[in-house]
Amino acid sequence: MKTVAEINEKISSGKAVVLTAEEVIDYVDRKGLEKAAREVDVVTTATFGPMCSSGCFLNFGHSKPKIRITEAWLDDVSAYSGIAAVDLYLGATQLRHNDPANLDYPGDFRFGGGHVMEKLVAGEEVQLFALSYGTDDYPRRELRTRFTIDDLNQAIMVNPRNCYQNYNVAINASDKPIYTYLGYLKPHMKNCGYSSAGQLSPLLNDPHYRTIGVGTKVWLAGAQGHVYAEGTQHSPTCERGVLGVPSEGAGTLALTGDMKKMNREFVRGVSLKGYGVSLSLGVGIPIPILDEAMLKQTTIRDRDIKAQVIDYSADYPERTGKIVGTVNYEELKSGTIELNGQKVEAGSLSSYAGARKIAAILQEEVRSGKFLLSEPIAPLPIEQSMKPMKEIG
Amino acid sequence: MSDRITKKIMLFFPECETESPIVYHLVKDYDLMINIFRAKVTPEEEGYLVLDITGSQENIGKAEKWLQSLGIAVNETDKGVKWNQSRCVQCGSCVPHCPTGALSIPDRLTMEIRFASDECIECLSCIKVCPYEAVASMF
Ligand code: SF4
Ligand code: SF4
Numbered sequence: 001m002k003t004v005a006e007i008n009e010k011i012s013s014g015k016a017v018v019l020t021a022e023e024v025i026d027y028v029d030r031k032g033l034e035k036a037a038r039e040v041d042v043v044t045t046a047t048f049g050p051m052c053s054s055g056c057f058l059n060f061g062h063s064k065p066k067i068r069i070t071e072a073w074l075d076d077v078s079a080y081s082g083i084a085a086v087d088l089y090l091g092a093t094q095l096r097h098n099d100p101a102n103l104d105y106p107g108d109f110r111f112g113g114g115h116v117m118e119k120l121v122a123g124e125e126v127q128l129f130a131l132s133y134g135t136d137d138y139p140r141r142e143l144r145t146r147f148t149i150d151d152l153n154q155a156i157m158v159n160p161r162n163c164y165q166n167y168n169v170a171i172n173a174s175d176k177p178i179y180t181y182l183g184y185l186k187p188h189m190k191n192c193g194y195s196s197a198g199q200l201s202p203l204l205n206d207p208h209y210r211t212i213g214v215g216t217k218v219w220l221a222g223a224q225g226h227v228y229a230e231g232t233q234h235s236p237t238c239e240r241g242v243l244g245v246p247s248e249g250a251g252t253l254a255l256t257g258d259m260k261k262m263n264r265e266f267v268r269g270v271s272l273k274g275y276g277v278s279l280s281l282g283v284g285i286p287i288p289i290l291d292e293a294m295l296k297q298t299t300i301r302d303r304d305i306k307a308q309v310i311d312y313s314a315d316y317p318e319r320t321g322k323i324v325g326t327v328n329y330e331e332l333k334s335g336t337i338e339l340n341g342q343k344v345e346a347g348s349l350s351s352y353a354g355a356r357k358i359a360a361i362l363q364e365e366v367r368s369g370k371f372l373l374s375e376p377i378a379p380l381p382i383e384q385s386m387k388p389m390k391e392i393g
Numbered sequence: 394m395s396d397r398i399t400k401k402i403m404l405f406f407p408e409c410e411t412e413s414p415i416v417y418h419l420v421k422d423y424d425l426m427i428n429i430f431r432a433k434v435t436p437e438e439e440g441y442l443v444l445d446i447t448g449s450q451e452n453i454g455k456a457e458k459w460l461q462s463l464g465i466a467v468n469e470t471d472k473g474v475k476w477n478q479s480r481c482v483q484c485g486s487c488v489p490h491c492p493t494g495a496l497s498i499p500d501r502l503t504m505e506i507r508f509a510s511d512e513c514i515e516c517l518s519c520i521k522v523c524p525y526e527a528v529a530s531m532f
Contacts (some may be wrong), residue, residue, distance in 0.1 A: 048482065050524070110526075191489045268482060270524045280525075282483060302484050333501055335488065345489035349524070352504035353483035383484050 004211075004375045007041045007288045011369055016041040018286075018366045021200045021298055021358040022127050025338035026241075026300045035189075037292040042169050042366050042373065045205045045298075046284040046358035047197040047348025050181065050270050053161035053232060054115060054279045055091040056259055057155040058320055062086055062129065068138035072130040073097060074116050081130070086136060089158075090116060102274065106179045106391045112277025115156075115269030121221070122264040133309045155259040157220065161231040163283055165203035165250040166307060169194040169332065171324060171344065174313035179274020182349055185312060189324075191345040192309065192337065197355035198302045198329035203251045204286040205298045207244045213376025218255060220285035221266035224371065225257020227380075235386035247252070247306035247317070247326065251380065255283065267359065282354060284362035302329035309339060395521035399447040401430075401511050402457075403473055403531070405466040413463060415442075422463040423456040426446055430516040433532050441474055443473040443515050473515050473531045476508035481527035487519040496528075 007109045010016040017029055019041050024043050028036045058079075070086045072078070076097040079088040092112035101107050121127055130143040149155050171192045172178045172185035179185075182193030197202070205214045216227045231252025238248040259267075268284030289295045307322040310316050324339060331337045365371035404415075413525075419425045427448035438484045444451060445517045461481035463514045476496070487496050495513035498504055 023472060049484070149515070184490070193486070268525060271526065272524050278524075333504065335498065335501070347489040347522075348485045348504075351482045351484040353506070356503065 001291050002289065004288050004290075004373050005234075005352040008372050010041055010367060011372055012025045012368055014367075017044045017364065018358040018363045020046060020312055020356070020363050021045045021205050021287075022356065022359065024298050025301050026201070028196065028295065029287060033292050037289060038114045039058045040289045040295060043183070043205065043219070043289060043295075044284060044359045044362040044366065045164060045200055045287060046282070046352030046362065047201050047282055047350060048282040049195050049197070050272075050278045051159060051162045052093050052181070052278045054157065054159040054281055055089055055113065055251040056155055056157045058088045058090065058155050058206075060086040060088070060147070060151075061153055061172060063140060063143055065140045066138045067130060067140035067143050067178060068130050068135055069130040069143075070266075071099070071372040073130065074128055074282060075111070075119070075126050076129075076168025077111070077113050077116050085334055087244040092117060095275055095277060098135045098393045101276075108273060109271045109275070109277045111271075114267070114277050117259070117279055118264060118267050121259055121262045122286065122304045123148055123150070123269040139179070143183055145181040149260055157225070157255070157257050157259050158228075159281070159338045160232060161304050162255045162281065162383075163202055163231070163285075164196070165201070165207070165252065166246050167194065167196045167249055168302035169309045169314070169327060169337075169346075170312040171203050171309055171339065172313045173311045173324070179270055179272070180315050180350040181275050181278070181388060182312070183347060184273060187373040189301060189339060189344050190341060192339075192362065193347055193349055194332050195349040196307070197350055197352055199300055200281065200352070200355045200359055202211055202287075203253070204300055205244055206287055206294075207246065207297060207300075208382060209251060210297075211290065211376070212253070212285060213379045215374060216285065216378035217370065218256035218257070218374070218375040219255075219286075219358065219365070220255055220262070221282050223257040223259070223261035226374070227253050228256045230380045232257055233386050234381060236381060237383050237385045241306050243300050245300055245305055247308060265373055266354070278335075280351075282358045284358045286362060286371065286373055306383030307328045307332070309337075395484060396449050397447055398450055398453070399445055400453060400469070401443070401472065403468040403471060404442040404460065405468060406434070406442075407464060407466070408437065408439055411430055415460070415463075415465075416457055418459070419446065419456055423452045423459070425452060436442070440475060445526050471531065472510050472513060474510075474513050474517070474520070474528060475531060476510075477506075478527050482525055484524075487523050487528065490518040490522050492516060492518065
């Protein structure tokens with residue numbers, strides 16, 4: 001048994017043993033659980049993929065004369081201004097003004113909120129255009145200027161839903177192609193799209209949220225951020241398999257972090273043809289190895305993590321609840337899965353190579369004492385389901 | 394036939410003044426086998442042609458000189474489809490859509506992406522599916 005405080009002491013004295021969620025699998029196989037649990041202090045997990053429920057709060061400081069912004073666009077992408085005078089919230093999936101969307105089907109969606117966030121993190125100049133009705137104390141009614149992230153007082157990423165514990169696999173059983181957030185799907189189940197880092201994924205290595213809770217420090221695109229709440233649609237009550245790992249979406253995390261400290265490589269605008277824009281984000285979470293049971297959880301491997309295959313041409317949009325089959329991540333990562341006796345090519349939306357890189361960066365940061373672990377200040381709900389929408393009238 | 398080689402090249406016509414039936418001459422005068430992947434030739438504008446040429450080293454050399462004498466740029470390194478490694482997040486979304494394996498994941502443990510330009514037939518499928526504009530067409 002170790003406490004987080006003890007692990008932090010070891011980290012500070014440069015003696016902590018830190019493995020990635022990939023390395024730990026072989027390590028435990030070799031050494032045995034008991035011995036390994038005494039040795040290993042931290043396991044680093046990571047994921048890097050589209051996370052639509054992301055955005056950022058920006059504060060611009062006051063113009064002269066002052067303006068109480070009521071409508072605003074950042075590089076022609078609308079930002080929410082229903083908060084204090086010069087605060088804005090920019091969401092990742094917001095389209096650019098005048099984007100033809102799917103009028104010219106399938107739309108290209110080349111630029112949107114996620115791309116503006118990428119530009120900000122990269123230190124590039126962005127245009128602000130703002131309107132107001134004018135008040136006695138905030139008389140200005142129009143403003144056009146350019147700024148970089150350095151000119152802002154705050155640029156805080158606040159993401160209501162990141163790090164889906166697991167995710168389903170999309171196929172298209174219809175006879176025409178469809179465009180989804182899991183990619184372009186050819187008719188007759190020729191290919192499938194998935195999005196999870198599998199054995200590296202944070203919540204698959206701590207499936208019952210024992211060490212990851214509200215207040216847990218996370219690596220958010222290079223910055224040290226934290227979990228500020230359960231993510232939206234957090235629904236841990238679901239089908240679970242080996243080591244309690246869910247085979248459905250299940251848990252989610254709400255994350256926040258200082259965008260000024262982020263690295264562009266892990267904050268990337270996404271254009272999904274026929275679907276829209278989004279943001280890909282790199283997240284790493286260190287798991288303190290408190291005891292054997294915790295270590296055991298981190299040994300989960302791709303072949304033991306299952307995902308449900310859903311037909312996005314009918315069952316997904318219509319919410320029928322039907323699944324076409326179940327596959328595991330070893331099969332998905334091999335590039336071909338088999339469904340109803342048919343070979344289906346598999347493509348990922350989330351980057352496993354990117355997740356590996358993040359797990360290694362975080363491993364190095366913990367090893368070198370740059371990243372200390374934190375204990376949650378409140379647990380995430382472990383029993384809770386997602387309600388469907390109540391529609392009246 | 395053993396001394397015949399195949400080479401993928403991209404031709405760039407600064408402005409399409411050439412009335413000369415290029416492909417005809419390449420076949421007829423230089424004994425080359427031609428496989429055109431992609432062409433964009435609009436009158437009075439610049440034009441591009443990406444093709445495989447198969448023939449003897451000597452004839453290919455002569456043909457390239459002849460093309461250059463017409464003011465056509467012969468590019469052996471750049472191809473019509475470019476993969477920008479620093480923009481690629483290595484997701485693999487494009488891989489099932491690439492018909493030739495030019496974009497592939499050689500090692501399923503690291504899951505890193507490889508782009509082999511000489512295997513690319515310039516079908517442009519990857520450009521449509523890449524969410525990060527990591528692949529682009531020169532024309
Ligand atoms: S253009 Fe076609 S052949 Fe070339 S890499 Fe892209 S998908 Fe593959
Ligand atoms: S889809 Fe784009 S970003 Fe993803 S691996 Fe292919 S080229 Fe790279």
